[in-house]
Amino acid sequence: MKPTLVISSGAGISAESGISTFRDAGGLWENYPVMDVASATGFRKAPGLVHRFYNERRKALLDARPNAAHRALVDLEKDFDVRVITQNVDDLHERAGSSDVLHLHGELMKIRSVSNPGYVESLDIDHLETTPATRGKNGDLMRPHIVFFEEPVPNIEAAVELVRKADIFVVVGTSLVVYPAAGLLQFVRPGVPVYYIDPHPAAVPQSVHIIAKKASEGLAELTRILRAAGQRS
Ligand code: OAD
Numbered sequence: 252m253k254p255t256l257v258i259s260s261g262a263g264i265s266a267e268s269g270i271s272t273f274r275d276a277g278g279l280w281e282n283y284p285v286m287d288v289a290s291a292t293g294f295r296k297a298p299g300l301v302h303r304f305y306n307e308r309r310k311a312l313l314d315a316r317p318n319a320a321h322r323a324l325v326d327l328e329k330d331f332d333v334r335v336i337t338q339n340v341d342d343l344h345e346r347a348g349s350s351d352v353l354h355l356h357g358e359l360m361k362i363r364s365v366s367n368p369g370y371v372e373s374l375d376i377d378h379l380e381t382t383p384a385t386r387g388k389n390g391d392l393m394r395p396h397i398v399f400f401e402e403p404v405p406n407i408e409a410a411v412e413l414v415r416k417a418d419i420f421v422v423v424g425t426s427l428v429v430y431p432a433a434g435l436l437q438f439v440r441p442g443v444p445v446y447y448i449d450p451h452p453a454a455v456p457q458s459v460h461i462i463a464k465k466a467s468e469g470l471a472e473l474t475r476i477l478r479a480a481g482q483r484s
Contacts, residue, residue: 263424320466
């Protein structure tokens with residue numbers, strides 16, 4: 252059986268694809284007040300603004316391609332049972348070919364019913380713009396399929412279960428500020444190696460192996476480390 256390699260990715264893994272991160276200089280939250288465009292209160296107050304914000308994000312995503320970091324995770328599937336947990340709402344892990352991706356904060360290319368959170372539709376590539384009047388095929392009013400601030404994170408329990416199963420845990424490109432995602436580290440079993448790839452890593456316990464590089468270079472280095480360890484064992 253292949254060892255289970257669990258990845259927790261954040262905006263930094265998509266930075267080399269040209270997608271803005273949130274909190275770096277020039278990041279999205281510098282240009283848009285986060286609580287206006289990405290919170291439940293903001294959505295109640297100004298739903299049109301929130302729809303426009305995510306329409307723009309979809310446009311940017313259409314122009315983006317998976318980068319070497321996304322592809323490195325697909326390549327690791329040859330040797331590992333790779334499970335990706337991502338805070339990202341883009342679909343670059345899937346487009347690169349990762350076979351198991353769990354989205355914690357929703358998915359940009361999907362919309363869901365305002366009244367029934369379980370009713371989700373994929374957007375058709377020719378109709379990516381939504382407004383507060385957008386209705387689903389079932390007639391429901393729809394909203395972006397995004398977990399707003401102040402809302403629960405439905406997939407966190409499944410994520411915790413995955414982290415508990417990890418034989419190796421890798422965090423890539425996240426500032427580790429947003430909970431509960433940032434708390435996943437605490438569910439790693441004792442003795443399991445943990446790597447953190449980020450050019451500007453946040454403070455983490457000393458036992459975490461930091462690779463202070465961009466995602467593409469960091470994952471190439473990690474692949475070398477894991478293959479060398481595999482050959483020794
Ligand atoms: P942040 O913008 O907070 O952090 C991005 C991280 O990526 C930082 O630690 C950067 O150092 C790192 N980074 C930048 N370029 C990189 C590169 N080329 N390779 C690797 N790392 C790089 O993004 P997240 O931590 O993902 O939620 O943010 C978490 C959540 O906050 C998001 O999912 C979003 C946001 O508000 C919602 O909107 C619900």
